[in-house]
Amino acid sequence: xxxxxxxxxxxxxxxxxxxxxxxxxxxxxxxxxxxxxxxxxxxxxxxxxxxxxxxxxxxxxxxxxxxxxxxxxxxxxxxxxxxxxxxxxxxxxxxxxxxxxxxxxxxxxxxxxxxxxxxxxxxxxxxxxxxxxxxxxxxxxxxxxxxxxxxxxxxxxxxxxxxxxxxxxxxxxxxxxxxxxxxxxxxxxxxxxxxxxxxxxxxxxxxxxxxxxxxxxxxxxxxxxxxxxxxxxxxxxxxxxxxxxxxxxxxxxxxxxxxxxxxxxxxxxxxxxxxxxxxxxxxxxxxxxxxxxxxxxxxxxxxxxxxxxxxxxxxxxxxxxxxxx
Numbered sequence: 001x002x003x004x005x006x007x008x009x010x011x012x013x014x015x016x017x018x019x020x021x022x023x024x025x026x027x028x029x030x031x032x033x034x035x036x037x038x039x040x041x042x043x044x045x046x047x048x049x050x051x052x053x054x055x056x057x058x059x060x061x062x063x064x065x066x067x068x069x070x071x072x073x074x075x076x077x078x079x080x081x082x083x084x085x086x087x088x089x090x091x092x093x094x095x096x097x098x099x100x101x102x103x104x105x106x107x108x109x110x111x112x113x114x115x116x117x118x119x120x121x122x123x124x125x126x127x128x129x130x131x132x133x134x135x136x137x138x139x140x141x142x143x144x145x146x147x148x149x150x151x152x153x154x155x156x157x158x159x160x161x162x163x164x165x166x167x168x169x170x171x172x173x174x175x176x177x178x179x180x181x182x183x184x185x186x187x188x189x190x191x192x193x194x195x196x197x198x199x200x201x202x203x204x205x206x207x208x209x210x211x212x213x214x215x216x217x218x219x220x221x222x223x224x225x226x227x228x229x230x231x232x233x234x235x236x237x238x239x240x241x242x243x244x245x246x247x248x249x250x251x252x253x254x255x256x257x258x259x260x261x262x263x264x265x266x267x268x269x270x271x272x273x274x275x276x277x278x279x280x281x282x283x284x285x286x287x288x289x290x291x292x293x294x295x296x297x298x299x300x301x302x303x304x305x306x307x308x309x310x311x312x313x314x315x316x317x318x319x320x321x322x323x324x325x
Contacts, residue, residue: 004031005209011069013050020281024050026233037210039224043277047233048213052181056090092122095170096179105154112150115169122173137168141198160191171202179211229253232278232288239314249316251293
């Protein structure tokens with residue numbers, strides 16, 4: 001096997017707040033292979049966006065702090081990189097699409113100014129060449145009349161158009177890795193489908209790897225090769241997408257899949273996982289899912305489960321598959 005493009009090892013993140021220390025990430029490990037689309041899925045507040053920001057060292061300190069682990073990109077530990085080196089990596093080697101493009105684009109500059117700044121910074125070209133590159137990228141994301149769009153301000157564009165601008169901007173420098181943090185959350189269903197199709201087509205055409213963060217299992221099934229499930233700041237399962245959907249191993253993953261509504265089933269109420277997601281100031285001991293789990297054992301509240309290999313490429317953090325089974 002080739003070396004992973006991105007490898008996150010035992011990453012831990014804390015936020016120091018007036019309410020206490022928030023244990024946002026606890027020993028998180030995952031990897032993204034060259035050309036792979038990895039889906040990171042979980043409920044709101046489980047730490048997905050924090051992990052995404054850690055990749056580019058965007059966790060603000062204070063209040064946040066990376067307290068342990070490594071983030072290796074092409075073998076280089078980004079947690080040890082200088083600010084100068086990080087500026088070279090951001091946008092050029094690793095790009096990120098955020099949830100809400102209106103907060104990512106500066107409202108007082110035109111789309112063309114903002115896109116050209118990225119292109120000129122990383123590709124060292126003149127203004128005219130940068131404008132042509134930007135217009136070409138807007139054409140690739142199927143934006144009508146790209147030169148007119150370059151003259152517009154973000155508020156003059158719809159949500160779907162703004163998100164296409166963000167995709168064009170982030171892919172303009174041909175990054176090896178694209179981190180997409182729920183890029184279609186604020187869009188309606190039809191526009192979401194268009195944006196996802198564009199993102200899928202462009203990343204596959206360019207051979208880029210993608211870390212796609214979402215809470216939508218349908219998006220994971222549509223786009224991703226492999227999926228990782230996160231719960232309350234920890235990884236609970238990772239497997240190829242087809243296997244995860246056909247044979248989920250962790251009780252939390254099974255609960256998520258059972259909660260997805262389908263047209264075939266005839267049931268009066270949607271299935272739901274009992275209980276609430278725990279707070280991360282004082283999370284449950286052992287397995288953080290055990291207060292909501294229907295198959296809880298004594299070991300679940302005492303020890304944190306390690307990732308256990310149930311198949312060659314399928315891992316689950318659950319005592320049902322460990323020594324206590």
